[in-house]
Amino acid sequence: xxxxxxxxxxxxxxxxxxxxxxxxxxxxxxxxxxxxxxxxxxxxxxxxxxxxxxxxxxxxxxxxxxxxxxxxxxxxxxxxxxxxxxxxxxxxxxxxxxxxxxxxxxxxxxxxxxxxxxxxxxxxxxxxxxxxxxxxxxxxxxxxxxxxxxxxxxxxxxxxxxxxxxxxxxxxxxxxxxxxxxxxxxxxxxxxxxxxxxxxxxxxxxxxxxxxxxxxxxxxxxxxxxxxxxxxxxxxxxxxxxxxxxxxxxxxxxxxxxxxxxxxxxxxxxxxxxxxxxxxxxxxxxxxxxxxxxxxxxxxxxxxxxxxxxxxxxxxxxxxxxxxxxxxxxxxxxxxxxxxxxxxxxxxxxxxxxxxxxxxxxxxxxxxxxxxxxxxxxxxxxxxxxxxxxxxxxxxxxxxxxxxxxxxxxxxxxxxxxxxxxxxxxxxxxxxxxxxxxxxxxxxxxxxxxxxxxxxxxxxxxxxxxxxxxxxxxxxxxxxxxxxxxxxxxxxxxxxxxxxxxxxxxxxxxxxxxxxxxxxxxxxxxxxxxxxxxxxxxxxxxxxxxxxxxxxxxxxxxxxxxxxxxxxxxxxxxxxxxxxxxxxxxxxxxxxxxxxxxxxxxxxxxxxxxxxxxxxxxxxxxxxxxxxxxxxxxxxxxxxxxxxxxxxxxxxxxxxxxxxxxxxxxxxxxxxxxxxxxxxxxxxxxxxxxxxxxxxxxxxxxxxxxxxxxxxxxxxxxxxxxxxxxxxxxxxxxxxxxxxxxxxxxxxxxxxxxxxxxxxxxxxxxxxxxxxxxxxxxxxxxxxxxxxxxxxxxxxxxxxxxxx
RNA sequence: GCCGAUGUGGCGGAACUGGCAGACGCACAUGACUCAAAAUCAUGCGGGAAACCAUGUGGGUUCGAGUCCCACCAUCGGCACCA
Numbered sequence: 023x024x025x026x027x028x029x030x031x032x033x034x035x036x037x038x039x040x041x042x043x044x045x046x047x048x049x050x051x052x053x054x055x056x057x058x059x060x061x062x063x064x065x066x067x068x069x070x071x072x073x074x075x076x077x078x079x080x081x082x083x084x085x086x087x088x089x090x091x092x093x094x095x096x097x098x099x100x101x102x103x104x105x106x107x108x109x110x111x112x113x114x115x116x117x118x119x120x121x122x123x124x125x126x127x128x129x130x131x132x133x134x135x136x137x138x139x140x141x142x143x144x145x146x147x148x149x150x151x152x153x154x155x156x157x158x159x160x161x162x163x164x165x166x167x168x169x170x171x172x173x174x175x176x177x178x179x180x181x182x183x184x185x186x187x188x189x190x191x192x193x194x195x196x197x198x199x200x201x202x203x204x205x206x207x208x209x210x211x212x213x214x215x216x217x218x219x220x221x222x223x224x225x226x227x228x229x230x231x232x233x234x235x236x237x238x239x240x241x242x243x244x245x246x247x248x249x250x251x252x253x254x255x256x257x258x259x260x261x262x263x264x265x266x267x268x269x270x271x272x273x274x275x276x277x278x279x280x281x282x283x284x285x286x287x288x289x290x291x292x293x294x295x296x297x298x299x300x301x302x303x304x305x306x307x308x309x310x311x312x313x314x315x316x317x318x319x320x321x322x323x324x325x326x327x328x329x330x331x332x333x334x335x336x337x338x339x340x341x342x343x344x345x346x347x348x349x350x351x352x353x354x355x356x357x358x359x360x361x362x363x364x365x366x367x368x369x370x371x372x373x374x375x376x377x378x379x380x381x382x383x384x385x386x387x388x389x390x391x392x393x394x395x396x397x398x399x400x401x402x403x404x405x406x407x408x409x410x411x412x413x414x415x416x417x418x419x420x421x422x423x424x425x426x427x428x429x430x431x432x433x434x435x436x437x438x439x440x441x442x443x444x445x446x447x448x449x450x451x452x453x454x455x456x457x458x459x460x461x462x463x464x465x466x467x468x469x470x471x472x473x474x475x476x477x478x479x480x481x482x483x484x485x486x487x488x489x490x491x492x493x494x495x496x497x498x499x500x501x502x503x504x505x506x507x508x509x510x511x512x513x514x515x516x517x518x519x520x521x522x523x524x525x526x527x528x529x530x531x532x533x534x535x536x537x538x539x540x541x542x543x544x545x546x547x548x549x550x551x552x553x554x555x556x557x558x559x560x561x562x563x564x565x566x567x568x569x570x571x572x573x574x575x576x577x578x579x580x581x582x583x584x585x586x587x588x589x590x591x592x593x594x595x596x597x598x599x600x601x602x603x604x605x606x607x608x609x610x611x612x613x614x615x616x617x618x619x620x621x622x623x624x625x626x627x628x629x630x631x632x633x634x635x636x637x638x639x640x641x642x643x644x645x646x647x648x649x650x651x652x653x654x655x656x657x658x659x660x661x662x663x664x665x666x667x668x669x670x671x672x673x674x675x676x677x678x679x680x681x682x683x684x685x686x687x688x689x690x691x692x693x694x695x696x697x698x699x700x701x702x703x704x705x706x707x708x709x710x711x712x713x714x715x716x717x718x719x720x721x722x723x724x725x726x727x728x729x730x731x732x733x734x735x736x737x738x739x740x741x742x743x744x745x746x747x748x749x750x751x752x753x754x755x756x757x758x759x760x761x762x763x764x765x766x767x768x769x770x771x772x773x774x775x776x777x778x779x780x781x782x783x784x785x786x787x788x789x790x791x792x793x794x795x796x797x798x799x800x801x802x803x804x805x806x807x808x809x810x811x812x813x814x815x816x817x818x819x820x821x822x823x824x825x826x
Numbered sequence: 827g828c829c830g831a832u833g834u835g836g837c838g839g840a841a842c843u844g845g846c847a848g849a850c851g852c853a854c855a856u857g858a859c860u861c862a863a864a865a866u867c868a869u870g871c872g873g874g875a876a877a878c879c880a881u882g883u884g885g886g887u888u889c890g891a892g893u894c895c896c897a898c899c900a901u902c903g904g905c906a907c908c909a
C-alpha cells in the first residue's frame with residue numbers, strides 16, 4: 023500500500039508554519055548550536071537537486087541537534103546582488119529588484135516543499151535596503167580605520183562584463199562571472215587592505231576546525247614566503263633596484279636582473295634607455311596579452327635588454343645587465359628579480375635564449391662543475407661565493423647572507439605574500455553603492471551615517487557601459503549631491519560593491535535580523551557566537567571564506583563582534599551529477615528538477631535518497647531508480663503500522679538491533695555519514711519486517727531515528743502511534759543502553775594460514791582453551807595429519823592456525 | 827612542476843584502532859500472486875566446475891593487509907614563470 027505523500031507533506035508543513043515550530047530565540051538556559059549553510063543566489067532557474075542535498079544534510083543536523091536538546095539556529099536568506107540576478111534581469115527586461123523578488127518566491131516555495139526546519143522569521147535578502155544600509159556602514163568603518171582606499175591600480179578587467187574584478191574573482195585569468203579571459207587595466211578603484219591581514223588569516227586557521235583541504239587552499243592562496251629583500255645600486259643614479267628573493271645564498275651567481283614591463287623605473291629613467299622604442303613596443307605587447315597568455319609556462323621566454331641601465335651586485339661589486347620580461351610580475355614582490363640562471367629554471371631558460379653568462383654557485387653532488395645542462399636547484403656545497411664558500415646547507419648559507427646584508431644595510435629578511443588587497447569596486451548597476459562622495463574641496467567624504475542607506479536609484483538601463491564606467495554614472499540626479507562637509511557641489515561614487523560584500527557578514531545578521539541600529543544586538547552576538555557548522559562548496563574556499571574571515575577579524579578588532587574567527591567547522595559537500603556522470607546542464611539534457619521529484623515521489627523520499635546516495639563529501643551521479651528504492655522503503659515504514667501489537671516495551675528479539683541502530687544512527691549523523699545512517703535504518707526495518715508483529719515502542723523508535731531524514735511521514739505516523747501527544751519535531755532523541763548493544767554469542771572466524779575456513783559460535787569473552795578445543799573438534803578433518811606450528815587467538819576476533 | 831585526495835562487483839557505495847571484503851540500495855535472474863502486466867512478496871546474485879582467485883599495478887612487513895611501508899600507473903581537485 024502506498025501513502026499519499028502530497029497530502030501528508032502539505033499537512034505537516036502547514037502545521038510547522040502555524041506553530042512556528044522552528045522559531046528560535048536567545049535562551050541562556052540552553053546550549054546553542056548554529057547550523058549555517060551558504061545562502062543561495064536566487065537565480066531564475068530555481069533550485070537544483072544539488073541544493074536539496076546540502077539543505078537536507080543541514081536540516082538533518084538542525085533537527086538532530088534540536089532533538090538532542092540544543093537551541094538550534096538554522097536560518098536562510100538570499101544573496102541576491104551580483105551577476106546572476108542582473109543577467110536574468112537584463113535578459114528578461116525587468117528591473118533586477120523585481121526579478122529578485124520573483125526568484126526568491128520560487129526558491130522559498132521549493133525549500134518549503136522540502137520541509138526544512140528553518141526559522142523563516144529570520145529571512146532577509148542582501149538587497150534589502152535595511153540590510154545593505156549596514157553593509158555600507160561597515161564599509162565606512164573600513165574607510166575610517168584606514169583600510170579602504172582609492173587608488174589607481176592595475177586590475178583584472180573582464181571585457182565581457184565590462185567590470186573590474188578582484189584577484190579572487192579572476193583566478194587563472196578567467197572571469198568568475200562569465201568565464202571570459204581577463205585583461206589588465208589601469209583603473210581608479212576602491213580597495214580594502216586585506217594584505218595587511220595575511221598573517222592573521224593564516225594564524226586564525228588554528229582556531230578553526232576546517233577541513234584540511236579548505237585550510238590548504240587558503241594557505242596556498244595567501245602564499246606566505248620568507249626570504250630577503252636586496253638592494254642593487256643602479257649605476258650612476260641615487261636609486262636602488264630592490265628585489266625579493268627566497269635564495270639570497272645564491273647572490274654571487276646573479277648574472278642579470280629582470281624588471282616587469284610595468285616597473286616604474288622604466289618611466290623614470292626613459293631618458294637613459296637607448297633602445298626606448300624597443301622597450302616601449304615590448305611594454306605595449308605585454309599590456310595587450312591576456313592573463314592566460316602571459317602566464318602560459320609552455321611559451322618561450324621573451325624580453326628586451328635595457329641599454330644604458332646597469333646594476334651593481336652588492337656582494338661583489340660586479341656590473342649586471344638589466345632586462346625587462348613578462349615572466350616577472352609587477353604584482354608580486356617588488357616587480358623585479360635578481361636572476362641566478364645556474365639555479366633557477368626560468369632564469370636558466372632566459373639566459374640560454376639570450377646568451378647571458380651562467381655562474382654556478384652551488385656544486386651539484388657527483389658531477390664536475392662545468393656540466394650544467396639545466397638549472398640545479400638542490401642542496402650542495404657553495405662555490406664561487408666568497409665568504410659562503412664551503413657551506414653545504416642552504417639554511418646556513420641563507421642565514422649568513424642575511425646577517426651580511428643587514429650589517430651592510432643593503433638588504434634584510436623579508437616576508438612576501440601572494441595575497442593582495444581586495445579590489446572592491448565594480449562598474450555594475452546591481453550592487454551596493456559605495457557610500458562615498460567626492461568633493462573638489464574636501465576630497466573623499468564618507469556619506470554620514472544618518473544618510474544611509476545610499477539607495478540604488480530607479481533607472482531605465484542597467485546594462486554595463488562601453489567606457490568602463492558604472493551605469494550609475496549617467497544618472498545625474500543621483501550623482502550630483504552637496505558635500506556633507508562643506509556644502510559645495512560634489513559627486514557620488516558610482517561604483518558598486520562586489521557581490522561578496524553582502525555575504526561577508528550575513529551570518530551575523532541572522533542572529534538578530536530586525537535590529538534597526540546595529541549589525542545585531544550584543545546579547546545575540548554573544549549568545550550565538552561562532553557558527554558551529556558551516557556547509558558550503560569548495561569553490562568558495564579562496565573567495566567567500568577568505569573575505570568573510572577578513573571582514574570578521576576586522577569587526578572583531580573594532581569591538582563589534584565577540585570572536586575573531588566566525589566559523590568553527592567548515593565542511594564541503596560533493597556535487598550531484600547527471601545520470602551520465604557529468605555535471606548537470608541544460609545543454610547536456612541531464613538536469614533533474616527537484617520539484618518534479620517532490621511531486622512524483624514526495625519530499626521525504628527525495629531527502630532520504632539524497633542522504634543515501636553516497637559519501638556526503640563526494641560527487642554522486644543521479645539515479646532515479648535509487649530514489650524509487652527509497653520511496654519503497656518509506657512505503658514499507660508506512661505499512662509497518664499493520665503489524666502493531668499491544669505489547670509494552672521493545673520486542674525482545676528486536677531489543678539488541680534497536681539499541682545498536684540508535685547508537686549507529688546517532689554516531690553517523692554526528693560524523694556526517696548520512697549514507698550509512700540510512701543504511702542502518704534499512705537494516706532495522708528489514709529485521710522488523712521479519713517479525714510477525716511489533717510493539718508501539720519498536721515503531722516509535724524507528725520513526726524517531728528516521729525523523730531528521732523524512733520528517734513528514736514520521737510526523738504523521740507519530741501522531742497516530744507515538745508515545746506522546748507532542749509533535750515529533752519537539753521530541754527528545756532516543757537513548758540506548760550500551761549493554762544491550764553487545765552480543766553474548768559471537769560467530770568467530772577460523773583461519774588456517776590466514777585463509778578463512780569457517781566460523782564457530784562461542785560465548786563472548788570465553789577463555790581461550792574453550793575456543794581452542796572447539797576449533798580442534800570442529801575442524802578436526804582439516805587439521806588431520808597437519809603439523810601445527812602456531813595458533814593465534816585474538817579475543818572475540820579471530821582464531822588462526824599456522825600449519826606447515 | 828609542487829601540494830592534496832581518490833582508485834573495491836554490472837552500478838551507487840559499506841568495512842571501527844590490521845582480524846569473515848562486498849553491509850545497504852539499485853540493476854538483473856528465478857519463483858509466488860495475476861487472464862496478463864505493473865505493484866508487492868520470496869529466493870539468488872564478485873569470478874571459477876573445483877582447489878582456489880579477487881579491493882588500480884608491482885614489491886615488502888605480518889600468523890593475517892582494502893587498511894601499514896616502498897615504487898609505479900590512472901583519475902580528480904588546489905596552486906603555479908610567485909622569484
